[in-house]
Amino acid sequence: MGLLYTKFYLDFAENEWKQISNNPIVFQTIKDGVSIDIEDDSHKSYKLNFKEGGKLNMFRVTGKFRLTWNDDDVL
Numbered sequence: 001m002g003l004l005y006t007k008f009y010l011d012f013a014e015n016e017w018k019q020i021s022n023n024p025i026v027f028q029t030i031k032d033g034v035s036i037d038i039e040d041d042s043h044k045s046y047k048l049n050f051k052e053g054g055k056l057n058m059f060r061v062t063g064k065f066r067l068t069w070n071d072d073d074v075l
Contacts, residue, residue, distance in 0.1 A: 002048075002069045005041045009065065010058070012036075017056075025058040033075065038067065049075040 012019070016034045017027045032052040039045050041064055050056070054073030059066040 002067075002071055002074065004038055004046065004067045005061070005064050006038055006067060007041050007064045008039060010036065010038065010067075020055070025060075027056045027058070029054045029073075051075055 012027050016029060016031060018030055020026050020028045029050045029052055033049060034052075034054070035047055035049045036056070037045065037047050048069070050069075050073055055069060057068045059068075
């Protein structure tokens with residue numbers, strides 16, 4: 001399972017992602033090869049590419065967001 005912390009809220013393109021849960025917040029890709037750029041809380045940049053149906057979980061933690069995903073969902 002992947003894990004990153006970021007101080008920034010992520011924007012998800014409506015033609016690539018859909019929100020499938022509000023509590024917890026979960027986004028799912030609606031097509032294959034969807035990429036997302038994330039800057040973690042130490043300012044290191046990551047680019048993740050998701051398969052169709054891949055999920056990204058977002059949890060609000062004091063002053064930042066905790067992002068998790070299943071490694072099988074990443075290309």
